[in-house]
Amino acid sequence: MELETNTFKSPDGLTLAWYELGTGHGEPPIVVQHGFSSSTRHEWMDCGIADAVAKLGRRVIGIDARGHGNSEKPHDSKHYGAHFMVRDLMALVTHLGINSYDLVGYSMGGTIVTMVASMDPRVRRVAIGGVGHGLVNRGGLDPKVLNTKALAEGLRAESEEGLSGIVLQFRRAAIERNNDLLALAAHSEAAGPREIDFDAISAEAIVLAGTEDPLAEHPEVLAGAIKGGRLALVPGDHHESKRSPEFRRELVDFLR
Secondary structure: OOOOOEEEEOOOOOEEEEEEEEEOOEEEEEEEEOOOOOOHHHHHHOOOHHHHHHOOOEEEEEEOOOOOOOOOOOOOHHHOOHHHHHHHHHHHHHHOOOOOEEEEEEOHHHHHHHHHHHHOOOEEEEEEEOOOOHHHHOOOOOOOOOOHHHHHHHHHOOOOOOOOHHHHHHHHHHHHOOOOHHHHHHHHHOOOOOOOOHHHOOOEEEEEEEOOOOOOOOHHHHHHHOOOOEEEEEOOOOOOHHHOHHHHHHHHHHHO
């Protein structure tokens, strides 16, 4: 499918890309947010999730986070941080004149949509994928699982010599997806602990996690932190789980 790239200006002046992934007239629209080093195309289209969700007959909108996809990619860490991406997503919804929407995020996108749901009363339902108890304990990943400073250094390295584990995996994935490594390194440097007001989430919520996903450990803690939050476990690790038919089925059933 050929994607037409639309753009808008973020509140701080960056040019960000967004896409129409489904053009149905059912309400409310669905907004999807990808993860770190990914993009709307890679996260939602290439694995068939966008097509599955579009069959609900509703408008589906994807945004490329700053530093990713076809959005602007500054190399200074002052332009990054979850608070910027939260504001970007809400600004897009306002730009499009949407008064109520469902929200889906995976990995880094799972953090973003959780924060948005805690701040934006326009969110009706939120599906949080690829994250676990770290979101409750520190508002992000446990540095024992992924050290973002080490990741920034690994992304800036001239070669992969001396790199290993999850840092090497992220670097290789970023290169495979034609990412700007210096933009992602600046992005990683800006990451840090944050507080999320889970009590402020009034939207219906589901947590989707792979049973073998090291970045989504103890997802039941996250589901339990949200009033009425549901948990759906699907097979696979961080890469495989969102590509599973079980993930697509759980997500579509939740949004239906």
